Amino acid sequence: MHLTSDGSIHAIGQLLTSENAGLRVEGLQCLTDRLPLYDTDTLRQIALILHNRWDQESVDYVRQLLRRVILTFALHPAVTSLSTLQDLTKEFLTVSASALPASVQTSHLTTLTSLAQHRPAWVVNLLSRPDEFNNIIQRVTQYTLGYHVNVRVGSLGLYVRLATLAHHLAPLSTSVDTLGLVSHQQLPVTISRYIQDPHPKVRKIALDLLYQVHLAGYTLQPDLYDVFVDCLKDDYEYVRLAALRLVWTISKLYPGEILQIRKQDPTDSTRLVDNAFVKICDMVNDISMNVRTEACVLLGSYYDVQSSYLSQTLSKKIMSHLKRRQPFGKGGGKHEQLGRSAPSGGHHGSHPKSRRGMIPVAEGDLDVESNEFRILDSGACGAFVHGLEDEYREVRNAAITSLCGLCLQSAEFAKQAVDYLVDIFNDEIDYVRLNAILSLAKIASKHPIVMDQEQLQIILGVMEDANPRIRRGIHGLIGSVEVKDLTCLRTVISSLIDSMKRRSSDQTSIYQCLSQLGRRHFALVDVPVVEKLLNLERGFLVQEMSQNDPVYIAQLALVLNAARH
Template sequence: MCDDAFARVCDLVNDVSMPVRALAAGLLGDFHSVNPQLLEQTLDKKLMSHLKGVKSDHERQKEKHAAGGGASGFDSGRTWGSSVPKLDMDVEDRSLMSAGACGAFVHGLEDEYLEVRSAAVTSMCQLGTNSLSFAAQCVDFLVDMFNDEIQTVRLSAINSLRQVSATVQLRGDQMETVLGVLEETSAEIREAMHSLLSTCQITTVPGLRTTVHNLLDNLKKYSSDRESIWRCLQKLGDHHSHLVSCLVPELLNSHPFLMGKEPDVDDPAYVCILILVLNAAALCPTIPPLLPSHVFRHYTYLRDALPHLIPHIAVGVPSNSVSKLGLHTDHAVAHGFMQQVFCRAQATRPPSSPSLPSPCSLAHRHQVLATCVSDLVRVGNLDDQLSDRANCAATFLQCQLLGEEISQALSEDLLLLPSDGRLGPAHSEKSIRELTILSYRLETLCRGLGAELVGRVKIARLAANAMQLLLAVQLDVDTEKSKEFMDMKLKFQQRLNALTRCFAGGNLALPQVVKPLDDIDYVTIATDSLVESLQPLIAAPLYPSLCPSDLVAVRMARATIHEPQNFSQDEHTRFVYSLALSIPVQATLYNVARPTDVAVQLRFPDGRRLFFTPKPSDIRSLGLHEDRLDTSVVTSHGLWTDPCQVELCVGMRVHTDVPETTRISHTPANKHTVSSIPRSNSNGVGSHSEDSMDPGHCFLAISDVVKINIFPQETASRSFNVFGGP
């Protein structure tokens, strides 16, 4: 039944209607239980010339490869039996009309409409993943589709071949076509090719040599592909360690007894070679004795700078299994160290009952928490597998530290005495805003937190709002007449109501410290009653003890910026002031739940900020929990006398519980008022260093800051491009 349905659908690939052909070509990939012989007939293609059978180019190259011939070079002589005369065929034995499944995919791949060709490529990939014999036969056809005139079809063919390339081997003539795609101008095509090469099975040393040289040429022509090429070479070293061992002297340009010039470790091409060689050396014990002495010094540096690309190498240990064990040992050491950090933080936690003795002083606990935060950040930088959990735990402990410091300052009334390292009013309000932002980071950027932890984070944000109210009261703000103070109380009431609904919707019990607040109307409450009702919330421990088991499923949103890169002091981009400057931005997004919320922030030296929202077409998916951002930031500025640094980072626009638009102003005369944060101008540039988004959103950075130098000038000289050329 399945074979009959498959044959009938194959007949529809030759239908006169394009939508019917596209639908039929797409349906072919759903038949996973077809007879293998019937499936292979879809790739059957007969060529005739003067009533004689002619072999296709695929068949000739396959026979040449099976006979030991290469894709290029001199032939060793005439193949046995090549001069045998071809007999005329009987025209009755050959049918030129397609019957059933014969040639269905051939017709689909040669169709004039891209919808049909793209659907045929996708179906071939689906069927090839379930049948090894069919995958080996469809490689020739997928490689031919690399020359298609439509980029989407070429990209689909590359991704399809990547999914089946792990089970087949590419011939030399096929590798030539594959490597030729690295000359593409499309960054998306080149990145897909890097992913394909990282999974390919290369069978010969010349093939690997050609692949490495083509990747180095790609890096020289397109420097923005650096990260993608590095990952590709890492996989090539892992999968072809025995072939890399034959190329070590050539790649490193080493001599048996002469010492050459030591390469620059900052050279991206040299780093590519080291990534390939060192990943192969971790699996091949014959490579380390071939390495020059300077490679081991560079290995130490790269191991610290690029831990996700450089493996651990047990130098001098001949056992291959011991070298592999080093990778697991490093991860085990990092995991054990993170467990110790959790134990240190837990050991200083104050008792649940005030009558019980405290294990240490509050100052010592704050010092321990600060050390734990720095240790967790370091673990996240060194181990990719623990990065999300370590960074989430560091943010969690930092919230604890800030909340306890502000609570101590408010309870001891130290705000007006900012001496001996104590919190002053300006610092205290800044810490409250930072605590609010950190709570949003925990709630929105950390995916996989339990419902109880998310509820505690919301309570911490409510406590930060309460701290802001108490701070305004302690600074003698006119609480009865200030409209902004009334807005602060209204926002506290709104946040409290939202918190109550959140706990009720999740079937969670409202904590005892929050239950009494639910019966109070904070909009009309008197100031004395306000302070009295908020004191228990400030003094209570807001966070439960954090265990490593709570963070097993946590994935934290982050981004890596590939372009632009940090400028040196002497590099700067010039443009005519008041004209547009375009800055290309390329980044990889990890664990971003809603890529449409991604934004790019540009901060000028005077504190003004610009926010740019990429178009949906600028973000494309690379796989599970991974996306690529490829956009441009267009900005302008007035005349400058000297070049200055502009900070660029990628972040997310997240919704806030209530509009965060109020702050406490400070004057030298100790006169404190509550004012509104200035709103942004129509062009998106705020007049202060505060967040210039609308009050219902805030910007959370998920990448490191990249500093670039720009120089708006009065007139353009002939030595640079007015639209951003160097």
């Protein structure tokens, strides 16, 4: 028996009531394939047939397929009946979890999560029956302790989905205790406990859900910051990626929060935003390309970091805080100077643990393990240098964009970054070179940048690039910066004119570049420079230049724009 071409209700009923399980499966598959072809009335009739068939189906694999088909029809906008949804809810509550294989448990959880996501009316209906909702929450909580990872992942996702909807949709007269839920403030804390799960999938879903509840309006407390930082050391890439996003989120929520670096020293503290910046800088050295790229992207949004940390990102030298030595107490001696507990009088050996493991330090060296020395959060050291030198184009491109964003906020940092951006002009990837050129031009439009002869040699060499967008970008950059002296200006003018002779298609772009160059360097374009450019002689009248000569027009563009100022 096969489904008729018109997909009639009669044919569907015959297939679904057949004693042959294979025919029932065929009928369910045909229903799914023909779903877009049915009108509203037919869909409602089919939903009723599926509802009637649900209690009769006894074959496990057919029942599992039937569950998926019921869910598909239940999520269709034309099907408004909640009877099929109640069937799925009833099965979830009545069947013992221990009697079901992990795949079926996961299927149950996925089904209910889809219902909660796409059918809020189902959740509202459940909230009108607090006892039933409480039973569902209790069952889901049991599933979070399951042995199978997919069951724990699915149950955690369903719990958070139901909790967030209940907090927003439940009547004011209904308390969260009645529903079996934690409070609005406790939900992020409850989710954070699953970050310690032994399986990385659960750790990742817990981190993702924390970010989702943050977007839904729940408050992430600063106490969670240390938990997220620990996750940056996770062995799995996708866990580190999720943690990276949350470290950034917390630092934006509580930038001025004070963190104690060492509990035994209350004066050794830092702002949370600075600490988070350092942690993200450290992730630029991660083994995963995706993590390095994300870290470089996030760095560009830290506008309120201390300048000392910003400077460290462009230097591979590790700086340190040398703390002031504590004054010696009465009777203090050499042991106290070294910061060690010294045995006194005849009490030799009274502090064996403090003396054990003491490593002698040569004279003139620093004991980096002592309380007097702390490396200045070396994770920030050379972060952008490493990003710009990365082997993957995605990382380099992200580092350029973030470096540009930070330079726009700090003129001092922009001066330090110029050399690094100019070096990228020789990158092998077109769009990376173009991004570096446009970024430097953007910085120059806000902060004055002075180019020396060495930097100009690199920039002018890029004018021979085969990509016209890169050549036009270089022209725009040259028009945006200032040159160091007259020698540099003459070099730039000569190179631009030579380039125009070789590539007539760049004529308009070079005209614009020379116009901007004249406006920015009017003080350098004096009478001797003008006479040499236009071949003028004071002693006698020279031959008139052709006004159609592109070179003459380019020189006039420079001179006339300089004369305006």
